[in-house]
Amino acid sequence: MRQAFLLLLLCLLASSCHSDSRNETDTQGMPPDTLAPYYYNLRAQGHFEAYVNAMHSCDSTTPAYKQQMIRLLRHHQLEVNQTKQGVNRVELLRTEMHNHNRLAHAFLKVTYNDSTHEEVMFPMVCDGERWRIQ
Numbered sequence: 001m002r003q004a005f006l007l008l009l010l011c012l013l014a015s016s017c018h019s020d021s022r023n024e025t026d027t028q029g030m031p032p033d034t035l036a037p038y039y040y041n042l043r044a045q046g047h048f049e050a051y052v053n054a055m056h057s058c059d060s061t062t063p064a065y066k067q068q069m070i071r072l073l074r075h076h077q078l079e080v081n082q083t084k085q086g087v088n089r090v091e092l093l094r095t096e097m098h099n100h101n102r103l104a105h106a107f108l109k110v111t112y113n114d115s116t117h118e119e120v121m122f123p124m125v126c127d128g129e130r131w132r133i134q
Contacts, residue, residue, distance in 0.1 A: 036106030
């Protein structure tokens with residue numbers, strides 16, 4: 001039941017994204033359990049600008065640095081697409097909370113289109129209003 005709810009929520013979030021720029025209030029109040037797979041899918045689906053905007057560590061960087069991050073993410077995703085035929089599914093396995101519930105390590109199972117899979121630790125931080133990619 002919980003997986004079906006999360007899948008529905010992720011589908012609704014993905015369908016409401018009309019461009020790579022995300023409104024910061026879109027994710028406000030959502031738990032890291034929901035946001036970790038959503039953020040990972042942003043990158044897998046090629047929404048690199050939105051992914052970088054969700055990165056807390058990029059808030060105080062220059063536009064040139066952000067563009068470099070976008071280029072690196074695009075290059076990495078092209079490599080994944082060539083070697084693994086892209087991402088098929090992202091599932092939350094578990095979330096470990098740290099630092100008085102201000103940090104979260106979400107463990108994701110990423111299944112690729114070539115039927116291989118891996119477990120990825122996805123670090124997140126709460127900026128006081130919403131969960132962001134650390």
